[in-house]
Amino acid sequence: MAKVFIDGEAGTTGLQIRDRLLGRTDIELIQIDAARRKDADARREAYASADVAILCLPDAAAKESVALAQGLDTRFIDASTAHRVAPDWVYGFAELTPDARQAIATAQYVSNPGCYATGAIAILAPLVKAGLIAADEALSINAISGYSGGGKELIGEYERGEAPAAFVYALAQKHKHLPEIVKYAGLAARPVFAPSVGNFAQGMAVQVPLHLNASRSLGALHDALVQHYAGQDFVTVIDPEARVVPTKLNNSNRLELSVHGDAENGCAVLVAVLDNLGKGASGAAVQNLNIMLGSDEGTGL
Ligand SMILES: NC(=O)C1=CN([C@@H]2O[C@H](COP(=O)(O)OP(=O)(O)OC[C@H]3O[C@@H](n4cnc5c(N)ncnc54)[C@H](OP(=O)(O)O)[C@@H]3O)[C@@H](O)[C@H]2O)C=CC1
Numbered sequence: 001m002a003k004v005f006i007d008g009e010a011g012t013t014g015l016q017i018r019d020r021l022l023g024r025t026d027i028e029l030i031q032i033d034a035a036r037r038k039d040a041d042a043r044r045e046a047y048a049s050a051d052v053a054i055l056c057l058p059d060a061a062a063k064e065s066v067a068l069a070q071g072l073d074t075r076f077i078d079a080s081t082a083h084r085v086a087p088d089w090v091y092g093f094a095e096l097t098p099d100a101r102q103a104i105a106t107a108q109y110v111s112n113p114g115c116y117a118t119g120a121i122a123i124l125a126p127l128v129k130a131g132l133i134a135a136d137e138a139l140s141i142n143a144i145s146g147y148s149g150g151g152k153e154l155i156g157e158y159e160r161g162e163a164p165a166a167f168v169y170a171l172a173q174k175h176k177h178l179p180e181i182v183k184y185a186g187l188a189a190r191p192v193f194a195p196s197v198g199n200f201a202q203g204m205a206v207q208v209p210l211h212l213n214a215s216r217s218l219g220a221l222h223d224a225l226v227q228h229y230a231g232q233d234f235v236t237v238i239d240p241e242a243r244v245v246p247t248k249l250n251n252s253n254r255l256e257l258s259v260h261g262d263a264e265n266g267c268a269v270l271v272a273v274l275d276n277l278g279k280g281a282s283g284a285a286v287q288n289l290n291i292m293l294g295s296d297e298g299t300g301l
């Protein structure tokens with residue numbers, strides 16, 4: 001039986017991972033007394049007795065965790081942004097490349113992709129690889145997310161009725177997901193990113209507008225995505241729907257991609273829909289855990 005410690009178990013991401021693992025007979029959850037949850041000694045002890053530790057912590061605490069576990073052979077899945085572009089960490093996006101699963105299965109350190117990044121990379125990486133998007137193309141990414149993406153603090157603002165119906169943010173172009181998007185989509189230029197939050201708890205839609213040209217038709221974009229994700233259980237390419245609903249895949253580990261636009265006008269919008277707490281965080285973490293433990297990848301999802 002694999003021993004798993006969820007550090008930050010009481011937070012938004014940690015709770016959802018725990019819920020997904022609770023009924024598992026192949027996993028024993030290690031817990032520490034809530035009062036000692038930020039105590040370095042208690043956390044190191046928990047790491048020492050765990051086969052896998054899943055970090056659901058702010059970035060600074062996640063970095064501290066790795067330092068605390070120095071000398072231990074505990075394996076880590078980090079849900080924070082702290083290690084996503086670190087060279088000695090494997091990026092935990094199983095559907096990204098043909099060898100991603102093997103890399104995750106054998107890694108000691110796996111970083112869980114960001115929620116917006118999951119949607120953006122899912123669209124961009126296959127198209128860059130197929131030559132339909134140039135690595136240095138001037139791209140933009142728009143997105144709308146449920147407020148749970150902001151963790152306990154933003155959830156509190158919405159639940160107390162103190163937050164606006166919707167807001168656009170991070171327009172200063174320093175969003176924490178941009179480095180991983182550039183790296184894992186294979187881009188040579190930083191995209192412009194304009195995320196927003198609406199008054200719904202979870203779910204998100206990530207959009208990439210593109211101009212069409214002689215070698216970039218709507219059909220070619222659709223076909224390249226279909227080909228890349230053929231045979232994947234959690235990522236599917238669907239026909240465009242008139243209304244893209246960010247909450248469509250809530251409480252699942254699924255991600256849907258669609259290519260919208262008009263050949264005559266030469267304009268397209270590529271869309272990814274996912275649950276920020278599902279494939280965008282906790283679902284992906286459990287998928288990665290399953291791959292690391294050699295369990296059926298879909299167990300608990
Ligand atoms: N929410 C989302 O959609 C996503 C979140 N993530 C990432 O997951 C991580 C956690 O986010 P989220 O769950 O939203 O955040 P929350 O704020 O909901 O939860 C964070 C948890 O970590 C605990 N914590 C804080 N500092 C420490 C510490 N030093 N030692 C131990 N525990 C600590 C907090 O305890 P307390 O509240 O008592 O301070 C809290 O329970 C973040 O890095 C975030 O970026 C990733 C993908 C999506």
Ligand SMILES: CC(=O)N[C@@H](CCC(=O)OP(=O)(O)O)C(=O)O
Pocket residue numbers: 079080081113114115116145146147148149150151154170176177195197280
């Ligand atoms: C709505 C909202 O605030 N979203 C967060 C991103 C979600 C998150 O915490 O992302 P990680 O995957 O990197 O941890 C933000 O924009 O900072």
